[in-house]
Amino acid sequence: MLRATLSLVILSLALLLSLGISLTTGPYDIGPGQVWNALFSASAEDIHRTIVQEIRLPRSLLALLVGAALSVAGAAFQAVLRNPLADPYILGVSGGAALGAVSAFALGMWLTFSVPVLAFGGALLALLVVYLVGGTQRTAAPTLILAGVMVGSLAAALLLFVLWSMPADSVRGAIFWLAGDLSAENTRWLLPGAVGVLLACGGLWLMAPALDIFTQGEESAADLGLSVAWARLGIFFAAGLLTATAVALAGLIGFVGLVIPHVVRLLWGPNHRFLLPASALLGATFLLLADTIARTIFAPAQLPVGVITAIIGAPCFLYLLRRREVHL
Numbered sequence: 001m002l003r004a005t006l007s008l009v010i011l012s013l014a015l016l017l018s019l020g021i022s023l024t025t026g027p028y029d030i031g032p033g034q035v036w037n038a039l040f041s042a043s044a045e046d047i048h049r050t051i052v053q054e055i056r057l058p059r060s061l062l063a064l065l066v067g068a069a070l071s072v073a074g075a076a077f078q079a080v081l082r083n084p085l086a087d088p089y090i091l092g093v094s095g096g097a098a099l100g101a102v103s104a105f106a107l108g109m110w111l112t113f114s115v116p117v118l119a120f121g122g123a124l125l126a127l128l129v130v131y132l133v134g135g136t137q138r139t140a141a142p143t144l145i146l147a148g149v150m151v152g153s154l155a156a157a158l159l160l161f162v163l164w165s166m167p168a169d170s171v172r173g174a175i176f177w178l179a180g181d182l183s184a185e186n187t188r189w190l191l192p193g194a195v196g197v198l199l200a201c202g203g204l205w206l207m208a209p210a211l212d213i214f215t216q217g218e219e220s221a222a223d224l225g226l227s228v229a230w231a232r233l234g235i236f237f238a239a240g241l242l243t244a245t246a247v248a249l250a251g252l253i254g255f256v257g258l259v260i261p262h263v264v265r266l267l268w269g270p271n272h273r274f275l276l277p278a279s280a281l282l283g284a285t286f287l288l289l290a291d292t293i294a295r296t297i298f299a300p301a302q303l304p305v306g307v308i309t310a311i312i313g314a315p316c317f318l319y320l321l322r323r324r325e326v327h328l
Contacts, residue, residue: 004274011281015064018288022060023052025292027299058187063291063305064284065190066182066250069197071283072276073242074257075264076204079211079272080235081141087258088243091148095155096126097247098178102159105174106166115177116189116248123244126151131236180253180306182291189249196245200238201280207235208272215270253306255313256283262320286312 023035030038030048038045038052073088081090088094100122104114130151134143163171204211210231246253260283264275290308297303 004268004271007268008274008277008281011278011285015281015285015288018285018292019060019064022063022288022292023056025296026051026056027296058190059182059291059295060288062182062187062190062193062249063288065194065197066246066253067256067283067285067287068201068280069242069246069283070253070257070287071260071279072201072204073239073246075261075272075275075279076211076235076239076242077257078261080214080232080239081145082215082217083141083145084262085258086145087254088239088246089152089252089254089257091130091144091240092126092151092155093123093240093243094247094252095152095159097123097244098252099155099159099162100125101177101248101251102162102166102174105170105177106162119251120244120248122155123247124240126155127236127240127244131233176304177251179251179304180309181251182294182305183302193245193249196241200241200245201276203238204235204242205273205276207231207238208276211235211272211276212270251304251306253287253309255309255317256287259313259317259320260286262317266320 020032020035024030024032028047028051030051034045034048035052038048039057070088074086077086077088077090078084083090097119100118100120101115103122104118107114130144130147133147133150163174166174210226213226214231214235243257261275261279264278264282268274268278287305287309290312291305294303294305294308
């Protein structure tokens with residue numbers, strides 16, 4: 001217990017340090033003291049207050065929120081599906097969300113609320129279809145995965161058709177969103193997104209004992225007295241809500257929900273009471289640092305943050321595969 005508490009404290013301090021790095025790093029140099037004044041002092045320069053409060057802080061909080069959501073969702077899906085390669089997008093959520101968002105770009109609504117709303121709606125619709133196909137069976141994990149692949153493939157085909165039919169000037173914005181976009185336009189949804197993420201994470205944490213049991217298999221879970229169908233539905237809904245919210249706010253950001261839970265399991269073990277909050281903290285830190293790199297490496301131009309997470313995450317996951325077999 002002491003080791004777990006100490007680890008969470010260390011991860012929390014690492015997150016705060018990453019937040020400080022994010023707020024002080026950018027094309028316009030602002031020191032730690034100036035950031036502090038911009039946040040808490042009325043005597044701060046207007047330009048510092050504008051950069052920190054209206055640009056860097058909302059973007060950093062969005063990265064923190066999305067990183068935590070994807071990591072917790074990935075840990076939950078890996079447990080309930082008993083698949084170490086599961087990530088938040090395994091059940092067709094990414095395809096549904098991408099189709100919804102790109103449809104908003106195609107309809108010329110990308111400057112309004114429509115992109116995150118249609119992305120969220122597309123993600124939830126994909127989840128609903130997948131669950132109706134495979135989630136009502138007692139041993140549903142393989143069927144759920146196959147249904148997710150089917151829904152994702154169909155959404156990808158429709159997505160290509162929409163992109164093909166779009167005007168050229170709209171395609172660039174859609175492609176940037178698909179690669180992961182933490183830009184200021186999305187921060188207006190930060191507060192409702194945070195409420196949804198906190199509720200879903202809290203629900204999954206309360207279901208941590210069920211997640212531990214699911215890693216032993218659904219038949220074993222039923223033998224131990226767990227209501228498999230209801231527990232799966234609750235986990236499925238909470239993890240799906242996390243994924244849909246993250247994708248609606250920031251587009252498709254890969255490897256966060258796949259790699260981070262494995263790193264936490266490797267370092268601290270598979271107990272989900274600890275695994276879920278540790279994954280949230282480490283995932284938030286990882287995406288925060290990745291976004292800092294994405295917006296500064298070619299400043300003033302910005303890379304999609306999904307490019308950075310893939311460049312870092314893919315070699316890390318290959319290393320984990322080589323070092324030891326990934327497991328639950």
